[in-house]
Amino acid sequence: MKFLLNMNIRREVISPLQERGHVCRHVGDIGMSRARDTQIIVEAKRTGEAILTHDLDYGHLLAFSGESAPSVIILRLRNLQTDEIISRFDSVWNEIETSLRNGAIVSISDKSLRIRVLPIVE
Numbered sequence: 001m002k003f004l005l006n007m008n009i010r011r012e013v014i015s016p017l018q019e020r021g022h023v024c025r026h027v028g029d030i031g032m033s034r035a036r037d038t039q040i041i042v043e044a045k046r047t048g049e050a051i052l053t054h055d056l057d058y059g060h061l062l063a064f065s066g067e068s069a070p071s072v073i074i075l076r077l078r079n080l081q082t083d084e085i086i087s088r089f090d091s092v093w094n095e096i097e098t099s100l101r102n103g104a105i106v107s108i109s110d111k112s113l114r115i116r117v118l119p120i121v122e
Contacts, residue, residue, distance in 0.1 A: 001100060004044045006053035007033055009075075012082045013052070017089075025049070037061055044070035050100050054080070059105045059116075068103035068118045076109040 002023045005013060014024040027033060027040055035043075037057050044051045050071040051058055058072045073096070077088060092113050096106050103118035 001097070002047065002049040003052050003073075004040065004047070004049040004070075006040065006051060006055060006058075008054045009052050009085075010080075010082060013085055016082065016086045020090075020093075041065075041070060059107065062105055062118060063116070063120045066119050066121075071100040071104050071106070071118070073100070074105070074107045076107055078110055 003017060003025070005011070005024060005026045007027055009026070011026050011028070014026060017024050027035060030043075032040060032043065037055065038061065040051065041058065041061060043049075045067070048070075050073060052073050052075070054075050056074060059074055062070075062072055075085060075088075077084060088108055088110070092108060095113060096104070096115060099115045099117060100106060105116045105118065105120075107114040
């Protein structure tokens with residue numbers, strides 16, 4: 001899977017994700033360190049990447065967009081060290097992979113997992 005890491009995700013997360021076969025870019029490495037959330041969404045959609053972030057705004061923007069892409073993973077973990085992020089990521093990967101590929105907002109906390117399929121229709 002391809003991931004676009006938001007500014008609030010440490011670059012150290014890239015290597016372990018790549019070791020698992022994922023392709024990763026960090027917004028700070030592609031000239032988007034000051035980009036608005038909406039610009040990052042457009043870039044991720046254009047390149048077929050899922051956004052990895054701590055920022056709740058992405059969920060809100062996508063929920064109300066009516067769009068089915070890009071997917072977003074929102075990390076709501078107390079410990080944001082790389083090894084903790086990767087450990088939690090690994091523990092839920094089998095549950096979230098298909099949803100991410102099809103378009104979803106995935107919220108991962110220390111003890112829970114929430115998947116909302118895109119587009120969200122109310």
